[in-house]
Amino acid sequence: MTAPNLNPSSELTQRIHQAIAQAGGWIGFDRFMAMALYEPGLGYYTNALQKFGAMPSSGSDFVTAPGMSPLFGQTLAVQVRQALQATGTDEVWEFGAGTGALALQLLESLGASVRRYTIIDLSGTLRARQADTLLKYADKVCWLDAWPDAIEGVVVGNEVLDAMPVQLLQRTRGDWYERGVVSAAEVDGLGFAWQDRLTDLRPPVDIDGEHDYLTEIHLQAEAFVASLAERLLAGKGGAAFFLDYGFPEGEYFHPQRHMGTVMCHQLHQADPDPLVAVGQKDITAHVNFTGVALAAQNAGLHVLGYASQAWFLLNLGLAERMAASSLAERSQAQRLVNEHEMGELFKVVGLTTSTDWAAQGFVRGDRSHRL
Template structure:
């Protein structure tokens, strides 16, 4: 997964394909919330503004900024709210996406800066939309009652790739009841990222929006095929061994693991809830009322339960003592983690 997504010049996020956009005709593979409607960023800005105020910081950090759409929406909305943002720093591994972001954000001048890695120390409010799901996972397979790590090898008799299992001491973080064959993922890289972020964020807060579940749902006995999925031309498939480097590979987020990794490294959890509840708490309805019927219809995709509203979750963290974040004012599910 790491090679398929990030190998220089060849990986999906390292090549020049379009990736983000609303329609397959644009050459894109999938749409994220900021491309769907600017109301996403305008609404999220209310939480970012509160967090900047509560933490006494003036810098926004975005991880994996995609097309740059969310950065532009946040910068415009924060300015409209009268919130001072001295710097907007984007941490992105993709050189081709960085070029697209620089073009999209040129009007914001040198307030926007790009980094390829985390600095030793940082202060500010961190935002990550659909970042954790793109962090490489490890596959664990229970076959005939024994656990194996599932890896990738060169196909023995043909071009391409094949799966291969090897015995392992690795296990899911909770016991998966039953004795049926079972495929799932563990997320050491995403959890290590949270620990590193917690170590280096000396003042501020962080908010991550992504699709996933708490641990009890993630490792439910009936979820026996895992969550790895690929996306290309707005179509989904479950075969990461085909068209390697030409399509996105993702896995759902285990939000319990993310919360524990942050907590164990010193962060405080501000809240955890569905994307729908978070955006409604932050004032999405007001933005929708001010929009056209077509704009309201697009924004509704963000909160409809059968679309992005329930599958996507938001988790927030703070450095130091927690405070009442507006995004979690109602519908907080931290107790389910």
């Protein structure tokens, strides 16, 4: 395992410049994003900088749902328990487990129904934090660096797909270009700049209008889902639930969404420029849930449902849990379902190897027909 670097930006920047030079002076944004986030020991998710936390005073950059309220994981556990029973399995898998907060909430809620909890995470520093958080369940939790040949059980991924590298496509005066990154001279040294190259790549749907248009395609996320399907089908079966911000295809590639969705997060502030402070901030793109569902179906999985996070959690009893909680706890949990916060922007898609059961999280508000 590569040791984390406490001041990664300079070395990471140098390494990306080397990659650009070796590639002939230009790399696609997906390569840049992958290095910025995951370069061993240097990238945002593999260095030792603080990431998760409720307030910027902690040095953190953002808070996710499990850190916002323990009711998130407790409620999600209702769906996970049902899926374990429906698939006849006893293992939970989590991709990108962050601080370990969600794993702890699920393990505490699921008890003996989970024999093993497996985490696949690229970050050594986050893995150490997860191990501390999950010390009570050390006999159940294990970590993997790479995919196993088969997966049996229930897979969860909260804000995982949005952090997978995307390719940028720019339509300018009717022609399509792939937007990449080049080295560029700046006052204080060598920085990065955008450069577009003509490409045969296209968005999955035609974009109405003739205006200039920037968007993303999600080949890595779709390949990830296909690989997951292959391994679930190689085992005894299972299910997967992904919670993230995004849209179905028709909304994602709407003509008015002409600036794309790439966004950065640092100290609880959002900005649209991934070419500065490289390695010091998160880089994300919204999820094309239609692409995820199609990749899963093409690989042999079935879609259990697709709903807003609000409907999903309410179907699983969040309102009842909130009613039994303190005012402070209710206030925090409300953010999970408020339409102007996480409730509508965040969506949930459920996937499974069999169709002989109906997931409780989608009994109301299922939007699968919109995918």
